[in-house]
Amino acid sequence: MLPVPPAKRRVLCLWFPRLAAERFMRREGVADDVPVAVLRDIGNMQVIHSLNPAAEAFGLTPGQPMRDAMAMCPELRTRLANLPREAAFLQVLARWAGKFSPWVRVEGEAGLILDLTGCAHLFGGEEGLARQVEEDCAGFGFTVRLGLADTVGAAWALARFAGRGAGSLRSGDAIDAEARATRSRAAKRRHWERGGAAPKMQLAEVVQAAIAPPGQTRGALAPLPMAALRLDPDVVTGLARVGLRRVEDVMGMPRAALARRFGMQVVRRLDQALGLEPEPVSPAKPADHFAVRLSFPDPIGLEADVLAGIDRLLEPLCEKLRKKGRGARRIRLQAFRTDETSEILEVGLARASNDPDRMRPLLAMKLGDLDVGFGLDVLRLEAVLSEPLQARQHRGHLEASADVAAQMTQDTEIDDLIGRLGARVGLEAITRVHPASSHIPEKGAIVLAAAWSEPCESWPEPELPRPLTLFPPEPVTAAEVPIPPETFKWRGRHLTLAQAVGPERISPEWWLDEPEWRTGVRDYWRVDTKSGDRLWLFYAHGAAKTGGWFCQGDFG
Known part of the structure; x- marks a missing residue:
C-alpha cells in the first residue's frame, strides 16, 4: 500500500474592510442608504476609521479628516470608534470561522487567518468554501474580502489587493505630464488604463481572482502593489521613488542590495509571502471558562433552598479552578426565574481562592437582595475573574510548620474580613496605607486598595519624630x-x-x-x-x- 502524500498547505485570509461601520449599522439598525463613518482620534484631529458603501459613494476615504468629510457629505452620520469592543467582536467572528478550520487566528484590527489544509473538500472545494464564506458574511451584514494561497503573506496580499494594480505615487507619473507623442499613444488604451473607473467584477470573478492555485504563489503576487508585502508606508514610498511599485519588481533583485538599501523588512516579508520563510498559523488559546449550573425539577423560593443549591455548585466550581491552578477573585450568581427573567449577584474576594468555605459566606450575605419572583428553576455560578494561585511552601520541622499554619490562618481571617466588608460597601472602598519612597513629609505614604495589595510587614521609622x-x-x-x-x-x-x-x-x-x-x-x-x-x-x-x-x- 502506497503512503498517502501530505496535503498541500493552503491558507485563507478574511479581511473585513468595513467592520466598524457595519457593526455600528447592525447594532443601531441604520439603513444601508445612510452614509456612516466611524472616527478615530489621531493627534489633535478626528479622522475616518471605517466607512459604509453609502459614504464611499460621496468620495470619502479612510484616513480623511472629519472636517473635510462633513464638507463633502453634510448628512454623514458619525460616531467614535470603540477599539476594545471591535476587538472583542472580531473574536466572535473568529469563533464563527472555526466552522471552516480549527486553526484560526486574529490578524490585525479587522482580519482573520485560517489554515485550510485538508479542510476545503468538506465544503465542495476551495471555490465552494469561498462562496460559503461570502454568503455567511452577507447574512451577517458584513463585507468580506478573502485571499486563498499557499502562504500567509500571499493570502493576506490577495485579500486586500487582488484585482488592484500598482498606483502612481508621483505627480510626474500622470499621463498629462508626459510628452505629446506619449499622450497620443495613450489615447488608444482602454478607458480604465487612462484613469477611468475599472469595470466591476462579478462575485465569481472576484472569488477566482482572490484564489491562487497551488504552486502559483509567485505568479499571483507579481502584479500586486508593493504594499501587498505588509511593508511600512515609508518603505513603500521609498521603493516607489526608485521605480519599484509591483512585487515582481523586487522578486529578481539581489537580496543583499535590497536589504542594504531598504532594510531587512522587505527581504523578510518577500520570503514569507513566497514560502521561503515559514510563518505558521498559531491560534490563540481560548480563555479558561469556569462556570457550573444547577436545574431544579420544581421552582424554589426559600433562602435555605437557594443556599443549599449554592453549596452543591461551589465544590464543582472550585474543583475546576484547582485543576487549572487558579483562584476566583469575583464570583457571579445568576438566578433564572420561572417567568424567563433573571437576577444577578456578584461578590469579590480580597485574595484569589478556590476554597468553597471562603466563598459561601459572601454569597450568603447577598441572598437578602435576591428577588425570586414566582420561583427559581436554574442557578448558575461563574468565576468571572480569576488569577493564578500559587501553592505555599511549608518549612520542614514541626514548630516552623505550626508557625506557618498560624500565619496562613491569620492572613485568611483578614482577607475574609475584607471580603465581608467589601460585600457591603464595595472592595474599592477598603484601603490600606503603605510607605512610599519619598523624603517629602506629605508624600511619605500611599493609599492602596486592600483587596489588591499585601499588608506592609514593617514601616520604616524616620530619623526624627513626625506629628500624629x-x-x-x-x-x-x-x-x-x-x-x-x-x-x-x-x-x-x-x-x-x-x-x-x-x-x-x-x-x-x-x-x-x-x-x-x-x-x-x-x-x-x-x-x-x-x-x-x-x-x-x-x-x-x-x-x-x-x-x-x-x-x-x-x-x-
Missing part, C-alpha cells in the same frame, strides 16, 4: 527670620514659644515641579507653646514664591 496629625501647610503670622519666633499667630490664636527643637532641613524634589514646594527649602521645628500646643512649624526660605513661617502638623 499632618495637614497642608497653614500660614503662621510671625517675623520672617529663620529663628523660631517668641510669639506668633496661628488659626486666629496668639501663641507664645516655650521650647523649639530643630531645625530639620528638607529640600524639594528637584526633578518635579510641585506648586506647594515653590517656596524652596524648608527648615522644620518641633515647637512647644506655653498653652500646651505641640506643633510642627517650618520656615520656607523662598524660591519662586514668597517664603515665611507655616504650620504643617500637630503632635497631639
Whole structure:
C-alpha cells in the first residue's frame, strides 16, 4: 500500500474592510442608504476609521479628516470608534470561522487567518468554501474580502489587493505630464488604463481572482502593489521613488542590495509571502471558562433552598479552578426565574481562592437582595475573574510548620474580613496605607486598595519624630527670620514659644515641579507653646514664591 502524500498547505485570509461601520449599522439598525463613518482620534484631529458603501459613494476615504468629510457629505452620520469592543467582536467572528478550520487566528484590527489544509473538500472545494464564506458574511451584514494561497503573506496580499494594480505615487507619473507623442499613444488604451473607473467584477470573478492555485504563489503576487508585502508606508514610498511599485519588481533583485538599501523588512516579508520563510498559523488559546449550573425539577423560593443549591455548585466550581491552578477573585450568581427573567449577584474576594468555605459566606450575605419572583428553576455560578494561585511552601520541622499554619490562618481571617466588608460597601472602598519612597513629609505614604495589595510587614521609622496629625501647610503670622519666633499667630490664636527643637532641613524634589514646594527649602521645628500646643512649624526660605513661617502638623 502506497503512503498517502501530505496535503498541500493552503491558507485563507478574511479581511473585513468595513467592520466598524457595519457593526455600528447592525447594532443601531441604520439603513444601508445612510452614509456612516466611524472616527478615530489621531493627534489633535478626528479622522475616518471605517466607512459604509453609502459614504464611499460621496468620495470619502479612510484616513480623511472629519472636517473635510462633513464638507463633502453634510448628512454623514458619525460616531467614535470603540477599539476594545471591535476587538472583542472580531473574536466572535473568529469563533464563527472555526466552522471552516480549527486553526484560526486574529490578524490585525479587522482580519482573520485560517489554515485550510485538508479542510476545503468538506465544503465542495476551495471555490465552494469561498462562496460559503461570502454568503455567511452577507447574512451577517458584513463585507468580506478573502485571499486563498499557499502562504500567509500571499493570502493576506490577495485579500486586500487582488484585482488592484500598482498606483502612481508621483505627480510626474500622470499621463498629462508626459510628452505629446506619449499622450497620443495613450489615447488608444482602454478607458480604465487612462484613469477611468475599472469595470466591476462579478462575485465569481472576484472569488477566482482572490484564489491562487497551488504552486502559483509567485505568479499571483507579481502584479500586486508593493504594499501587498505588509511593508511600512515609508518603505513603500521609498521603493516607489526608485521605480519599484509591483512585487515582481523586487522578486529578481539581489537580496543583499535590497536589504542594504531598504532594510531587512522587505527581504523578510518577500520570503514569507513566497514560502521561503515559514510563518505558521498559531491560534490563540481560548480563555479558561469556569462556570457550573444547577436545574431544579420544581421552582424554589426559600433562602435555605437557594443556599443549599449554592453549596452543591461551589465544590464543582472550585474543583475546576484547582485543576487549572487558579483562584476566583469575583464570583457571579445568576438566578433564572420561572417567568424567563433573571437576577444577578456578584461578590469579590480580597485574595484569589478556590476554597468553597471562603466563598459561601459572601454569597450568603447577598441572598437578602435576591428577588425570586414566582420561583427559581436554574442557578448558575461563574468565576468571572480569576488569577493564578500559587501553592505555599511549608518549612520542614514541626514548630516552623505550626508557625506557618498560624500565619496562613491569620492572613485568611483578614482577607475574609475584607471580603465581608467589601460585600457591603464595595472592595474599592477598603484601603490600606503603605510607605512610599519619598523624603517629602506629605508624600511619605500611599493609599492602596486592600483587596489588591499585601499588608506592609514593617514601616520604616524616620530619623526624627513626625506629628500624629499632618495637614497642608497653614500660614503662621510671625517675623520672617529663620529663628523660631517668641510669639506668633496661628488659626486666629496668639501663641507664645516655650521650647523649639530643630531645625530639620528638607529640600524639594528637584526633578518635579510641585506648586506647594515653590517656596524652596524648608527648615522644620518641633515647637512647644506655653498653652500646651505641640506643633510642627517650618520656615520656607523662598524660591519662586514668597517664603515665611507655616504650620504643617500637630503632635497631639
